[in-house]
Amino acid sequence: MKKTLCTVLALALMLVLAACGGASSGASSPTPAAPASSAASASGEAASGAWTPAENVTMIVAYKAGSGTDNTARVLTAYAEKYVGKTLVIENLEGGSGSIGWTALAQADPDGYTLGFVNLPTYASNIVEQLGDYTMEDIVPICNHVTETSVVLVAANSQFNTLEELVAYAKEHPGELKASTNGAQASNHIGAQLFAKTAELEYSAIPYGGTADQLLALRQGEVDFSVAKVADFASFKSEVKVLGVFDTKRLEEYPDAPTLGELGYYDQWYGSARCIVAPKGTAQEVIDFYADAFKQTMEDPDYLAAAQQASMNTEYMAPAATGELLAAQYTFCTDTVSQIWE
Known part of the structure; x- marks a missing residue:
């Protein structure tokens, strides 16, 4: 699949x-x-x-x-x-x-x-x-x-430090992880689905009123991960960790964050x-x-x-x-x- x-x-x-x-x-x-x-x-x-x-x-x-x-x-x-x-x-x-x-x-x-x-x-x-x-x-x-590239994010104090750790936990605990989105079937929800489908994991999507509320929920610990665009968290970079990038190459700003394709997941640009x-x-x-x-x-x-x-x-x-x-x-x-x- x-x-x-x-x-x-x-x-x-x-x-x-x-x-x-x-x-x-x-x-x-x-x-x-x-x-x-x-x-x-x-x-x-x-x-x-x-x-x-x-x-x-x-x-x-x-x-x-x-x-x-x-x-x-x-x-x-x-x-x-x-x-x-x-x-x-x-x-x-x-x-x-x-x-x-x-x-x-x-x-x-x-x-x-x-x-x-x-x-x-x-x-x-x-x-x-x-x-x-x-x-x-x-x-x-x-x-x-x-035009902005999407990334997979967790809060700065999250237990997950790599995308592999997040995926492994999600597979061991199907449906337990929660992801905030900027609305049902909106852009960041689409990104979360692209990630989940190709990583073959289950999660629960929690819609918020927009990206600002979505990322506030992430930083406050209400959810486990989010998908958002780079400019969305430019004012509070220190409060989040970028675990993966929806692109065919790594982002210059986050050279340590692998592309999803490197890990065998979604391998095209999305944003x-x-x-x-x-x-x-x-x-x-x-x-x-x-x-x-x-x-x-x-x-x-x-x-x-x-x-x-x-x-x-x-x-x-x-x-x-x-x-x-x-x-x-x-x-x-x-x-x-x-x-x-x-």
Whole structure:
């Protein structure tokens, strides 16, 4: 079973990684259409005819303040104001594994004054599992912001010092170990399942309201392990231990942590991407304005220094490439993720 699952997952994730690789070049291939709308740009039209925002912009984050997504969003928006020309106001709409915030985003006016972050694969997996009242067609891609690798974590005072020790204990005590997740079938729950399925162990998944709560539960000893992304625990690295990495190579930050593949478990990259999108119907000139503004932000030396300090892996992708990534992640969820719950 383990070889079959790994083969299927590897084939699906090759599509995702191919989309990421193509994104770096900014290739202009087909992407979900953003219908032109003169009404959407009227209030922000500059003297030159190019759209610019005339008022502050709301940026919806579908997770609570202090979460990994919120932290990365705040670093970006702080430096993006220089290029956007207006204040970007974070609005945290948490709950439902992101579904509350993403439903609000999908239903927002497509006037250029409401944008949002969507997390992959959770945005797509919520649709596949019918956990959200929105579709892939309800959003228009602007750009990708970060791509982050998932890791297996335990608390700093955990009895487990290696992934082999954790797996051995889990097999000797089936179903006893508990793992906190950022929501039922959300990104970190998917990671825990990929690990458990390929390591052939049983555990109990405990869903929390988001990554911040999930990792607080880990540090307080409520659970035994978690799967999260590197930036999620950048502010409290000393409180956790990284036991394994979802990648084909070890992370430079954690050279002593083996990849899962080294130990015979899941042997492909897995992690999360955080994309900036707008509601369906947003004018193309609005999309183009923000794509350019965020590209300039992500090339700004001051932003890059702040991102490095926050352990953020910035990976800008243009609208077309971001659309390809969204589509590939949806395919990954429909063809692959659905199998790991069986």
